[in-house]
Amino acid sequence: QVPLVESGGGSLQAGGSLNLSCTASGYSFGGYCMAWFRQVPGKEREPVASIDRGESQSYASGMVDRFAIFLDNTKTTLNLHIENLQPEDSAMYYCAAKAPGRCTIASIRRAGLTAWPYWGQGTQVTAST
Helix, strand or coil: CCCEEEECCEEEECCCCEEEEEEECCCCCCCCEEEEEEECCCCCCEEEEEEECCCEEEECCCCCCCEEEEECCCCCEEEEEECCCCHHHCEEEEEEEECCCCCCHHHHHHHCHHHCCEECCCEEEEEEC
């Protein structure tokens, strides 16, 4: 069991920036495929960005310009930096972990959410105009 805990969510005005973090006490993420997902009420949880073994990054369509996924130098914190936050970015954001490999957004979509054994509890992001 990997006890993922997200932080960094909040409410802010559109145009601002935000950094979400995900940690798991006692764990390093360098050997995992890690990803950020987001979900709004009534819709499916969707992948936003992923990073495999701390190196290979993948972004959902339209995300690469404003989103950045990365591990810190110790590889114990997964980050998602969001620039120029838009109201449509408002959602609950979740981090997730699984075994390495098949970690591109396309692979993640094909495999589905059941491929992810470890999830955090989520952190809410709300952007208003």
